[in-house]
Amino acid sequence: MASSNFIDYVKICSRSGHGGGGSAHLHRDKTTAKGGPDGGDGGRGGHIILRGNSQLWTLLHLQYRKHIIAENGHNGGPNHSFGAQGQDEVLEVPLGTIARNVETGELMCEITEDGQEIILTPGGRGGLGNAHFKSPTNQTPRYAQPGEPGIEEWVVLELKLLADVGLVGFPNAGKSTLLSVVSAAKPKIANYAFTTLEPNLGVVAYRDYKSFVMADIPGIIEGASEGKGLGLRFLRHIERNSMLLFMVSCESADIAEEYQVLLNELKTFNPELLDKKRVLAITKSDMLDEELEQEMRATLPEGLPAVFISSVTGKNITPLKDMIWEALNS
Template identity: 65%
Template sequence: MESKSNFVDYVKIYCRSGQGGSGSRSMRREKYVPKGGPDGGDGGRGGHIILRGNRNYWTLVHLKYNRHIRADHGAPGGKSRSTGKNGADKIIDVPCGTVVREEETGQVLFEITEHGEERILLEGGRGGLGNWHFRTPTRQAPRYAQPGEPYKEITVILELKLLADVGLVGFPNAGKSTLISAVSAARPEIADYPFTTLEPNLGMVEYRDGKSFVMADIPGIIEGASEGKGLGLRFLRHIERNSLLLFVIPADSQDIKKEYQILLNELKQYNPEILDKQRVLAISKSDLLDGELMELIRKSRLPQIPYVFISSVTGQGIQELKDLLWIELNKESNQILPIEEKSAERVSLPSNPEIKNSEESTQTRTSTDKEEEKKEGE
């Protein structure tokens, strides 16, 4: 969706490749060569329109005011069988994670996911053949040549889906922006009012021994977002490629389980496949709790996913959260195994009572759990 800010993740552009140059009808003209015959060269190829992934870009803002992109035409052929110059290709740098969609049909043409990856959107027209190619024993002086192939044109929509390992999901004012600023160098706007975050933010989370992973914060979701309330679901495509979803729910929520189910339902309305991703729960603002309240929440009916109490202000539970996220991201397989098999794969986190799952703390969701959650989300 287009934005008035410097973050632009949706743009429509018109592209036109170059036309091929015409072949030459030149006849050889030299002193003492009265019948030199044809010597017309071929026309040059028209320029291609090429999209290239560039990790130095993370938004499409550079295309917001440059929506008509044209490659150069090929030059016509010359005498002495000289070939015309090819039209210069037009290379469009885009962020990794850009989806290219044809405007008229909505069909996805391709995606750019790697740095340096190049895909030809439109090929330039082929240059026409010069008259030299058309000489025959019976027609030794042809005076015609091929015209160059015409250019091609298309209007496409570029959509950016940010590439991140962990996507933050939660209501406005859940503490997502404070969390990403606490674990990374990202500095999103933080204030005590809803929808402070109006655009996605990326942060590189430094882990142990020089390891790291990328976290994405998107604007908060509210109940009814799938019907257009709040900011709607306009930014949810940025978590479609995340390996793991981190649900952030504040400790002062009246019903953590209900809030979690509302978020699940909104995600399902957008794309049911998102529910197949790994999930972790961070109970934020835990510095507001005393030991008795924290224990009461632990004993309450919480979502059947790994969880940890955190405070982005005091740093409570932050390292434990990083440990949990790293383990979930680096599991050998995300396939759901039966409980008997999964119980043999218990992971050892740094000893801290704040990291637990709910009642079955050492087990990942079973397929039955996931089906129940999907039904509850309905």
């Protein structure tokens, strides 16, 4: 499903630790023949915890860890000794990771901040020792609670990239080239379809030391929302973008129609994507003369901010950044 170094979907068996049993001990020593109950409580079983890590951008490190098992809690002991807590198992995940229950499909949690910790699978509680059950009518209880069992469940971890701007377009629209020009990202670029096989992120510098994050999503083809091409796998990454930059080559026979096809694919996948701010960039416009550009401008979709750019010559790259910044902050 994924290339060798970008993994955005893993299925794991998450098993938290069992709680330790309480102790049913009665106090005895050389001066006390019949002491009272002094059994301590059992320790809590270990949790399975997700922790956000801004230095990660893939789930590759979890690809071959199918079973995540936390330590069981330890049993309580005499003299009111509490059992040790089972060690938690902490999974570092990239920001934008969501967890779903495999059986129900229920969204369990999502990680959006660096250092954020969420208990994915809680450990079982430790049992109470017999010291808790002493009463005037039962001064030597000889029973204690067992620990609660841990939880075992299959969970899907799915990464949805967190970026301010998502680039949307057909293959060869110039998305990778633009990202390489406006940021330090170095995506693979070539003159054939689907050069980009995995998303690339780049930080774009803006005026007065401001910046925003741009994501180059692999090219969409007509029918992507139905699972054709690479589109279905990567459409979910667009869900987390604050705004969408549609990119259509000036070589297109009909820019407005191509834009509409892209819009329809997003709508079919998730209608809420149409609520995002949009900007249209017509790429490779260094090939146009001024008269032809004016003719094409008259055919563009109404009410949509649009700009003719060239990543090769740098034409209108700064105005494009201005339009993006305005869309992000309006």
